[in-house]
Amino acid sequence: LPGTFITTLTAKLRSLTELDAEDLQVIESVAVHGKLVPADYRIVGENEKSSQCVVILNGFVYGSKSTPLGRRQILSLHIPGDMPDLQGYHLKTMDHDLTTLTECTLGLIAHESVGRLIERPRIAAGLWRETGIQAAISREWTLNVGQREAIARVAHLLLEINHRLTAAGRAKDGIFDLPLTQGDLADCVGISSVHLNRVLQQLRREKLVSTTRSTYRLLDKKRLEELGQFNTNYLY
């Protein structure tokens, strides 16, 4: 487990910045607490104190916020390698929930260890970049939810997921496994689950997407990109 932690974190950081030998050494010296948690497990909740940072070693996680009336907006999807609550190190208390979608293995880094990591300027830069990219994705989601019609939102979301999973080696040729219910998907794009179902049917009818269980196939990426007004600029 400490092994996968180190390879996961260094791979992530290397994709964001350069690392020298001493940086690697610091990373290896960091104490991690590995944890296997079930699906649908609340890692940390809104308004809770955050005393450690999570690295997803395996599995899927989502960030969400809910209205006092109980309407949930999914704000972000996180895949292995992501550090979804880096903000917590500086803000200490969470402004949103973090929940597993599947069984996950998490690497937990105490905040004091995070402090030692970011003493290394290269590592700090990498982590800062990571939060910046997450923020850029979040902005695109706001645009998606605020300005596109339902079918375009869904097309856009599927393309983004495909792109990110491909980069992580978990999608190929537009085919990937996505452990989200239609209700979850609906909460990502801000529509009702009934309507999401109909939108999916339309995508299938037009031979843009096919789904069997939880695996998605993007059949015509070209036309999907037009429909979803998708462009990878924001994904860095």
Place this chain on the structure above:
Amino acid sequence: LPGTFITTLTAKLRSLTELDAEDLQVIESVAVHGKLVPADYRIVGENEKSSQCVVILNGFVYGSKSTPLGRRQILSLHIPGDMPDLQGYHLKTMDHDLTTLTECTLGLIAHESVGRLIERPRIAAGLWRETGIQAAISREWTLNVGQREAIARVAHLLLEINHRLTAAGRAKDGIFDLPLTQGDLADCVGISSVHLNRVLQQLRREKLVSTTRSTYRLLDKKRLEELGQFNTNYLY
């Protein structure tokens, strides 16, 4: 001008972190390029390279993204003291536009100077906190746009603006000046300007808000907060 820059930036950082004498010295030593720009001026655009960071010394700025079909989502509103493109230091190229709402005086810090600032751990922590808070606000906006009905979105937005302007000493007793057209407001909350107009009328009819020119009065904050499901947790 360098004077207002230093007081603005140190006030901002002090609200986020502790600063020691040496930190202050570094801040004072940073070269700033002051700039007076008109209203509706594009400070930096999506996909452009960012080579300097902006501190708003006076005036209002907004961040936005547009759909290829030309539909604009306003993603953030920035008030004096804010540094709206801090991300640019680490990501180098912008994922959204930054535009003035009013005539503004901006302090521009070259990226290399930002580099010198963040060598100071306290300053780095403060700036990181700043981006974290902006991200938290952005998440709340996504929730707003994705899960609330139009009138609640508007109520929520007005309360947030009131709160932030009050903290900045630019609003008092729920009264503030907001240089946004109804079209701009509509693009903040993802509805059409016609519908925004009707929503505003309803808020006026119910004696929750009154407006004269660009000054807004929140007449019944209690009921507005219920209506907008507003809670200040996310504003730190």
Place this chain on the structure above:
DNA sequence: CGCCGGGTTGATCTTTGTCAAGCTCAGTGG
């Protein structure tokens, strides 16, 4: 005086939500 950007209004249309029921299928326990 005339123009123009912004605000306001009414009529109409579209998209999306809600409700309620039925269906499917993997997993469970007898």
Place this chain on the structure above:
DNA sequence: CCACTGAGCTTGACAAAGATCAACCCGGCG
């Protein structure tokens, strides 16, 4: 091996929210 269960998916009927279109108004400004 089979009935039962429950979560998630699908469907239809209907209602509501909000978009669009087209005028028109109003006040500031060249």
